[in-house]
Amino acid sequence: MIHAVLIFNTSGVPRLTKYYVPPSSFTPVQKAALPGKIFQLISARSATLCNFLDAPNLNLFPNAQKDGDETRIVYRCYATLYFVFVVDSSESELGVLDLIQVFVEALDQSFENVCELDLVFHFDDVHHILAEMIQGGLVLETNVHEIAQSVREARKARKDSYATANPLSLGGSTAGTSQRGGTSMTTPLGWLAGKMTGLGSR
Known part of the structure; x- marks a missing residue:
């Protein structure tokens, strides 16, 4: 299962945080501390190392650890952005790396060469793309063209709705x-x- 999806810039500022675990799984203090702890782990790693690591010391998903599922971090760095997925041991690391690639390609198709400012000013579209791919921590769609088409249709529907509702x-x-x-x-x-x-x- 996918527990969380996060995007950081190279300074460690979160640009997207999406959690797929019940709010009761951790306290607000733990939830606020999660991005900083994850960034410290991945930013200290050399570029020659693999893109996933076990992180049992995070201790932010106690319910998952009770079941014997270790928390793992899978990430990729594109230019100035880190794309990070926090998963359990039931997920394939290579599969999650491919999923990150699909996510980035869908963002590129939607924003024409996505950059950090797109994530800031079009956060609603970014969340929509992510929702087309993942629901409740489970992967629903991996076809980039289907995801991009759905986002375009939703964007057109919003514009049409605004045009008819605005006198x-x-x-x-x-x-x-x-x-x-x-x-x-x-x-x-x-x-x-x-x-x-x-x-x-x-």
Whole structure:
């Protein structure tokens, strides 16, 4: 099972934290300490070492350790970002490395060469991509094209919803009017434009 997904920059600042364990598994203090402890472990490792390590000293998932599952960290570094998955011993380390690659490729397709600022200003899309891949700590989808298509459709649906719900939207072919339910509706902007046109003819 996947317990957590985190993204850090090279300074150790978390840019994404997503947990797939019940809140009762650890205290808020332990949860706040997790990113810092993980970053200390991976940042001290040489680039020549493998990309996964056992981390029983984290001791942040007591329920998993009672079952005999050791906490493992699987990570990859891309440019200035560390992508980190915290998993138990039931997960394949090589499989998780491939999953990280799928995650990064999906982000690249969504943001056209993803960078740290994309994670900051488009965090909702990042969480959506992650949700398409993982639910409840279990992997659902690994096809990059399917994930990217779902994100594009959701983004288009949000834009369409905003355009129909916002009375001042200028997305229609005629400024000040919008089509809702097959009928034309004059918006306040259209009403104001009509009044100003009427003043000019007097």
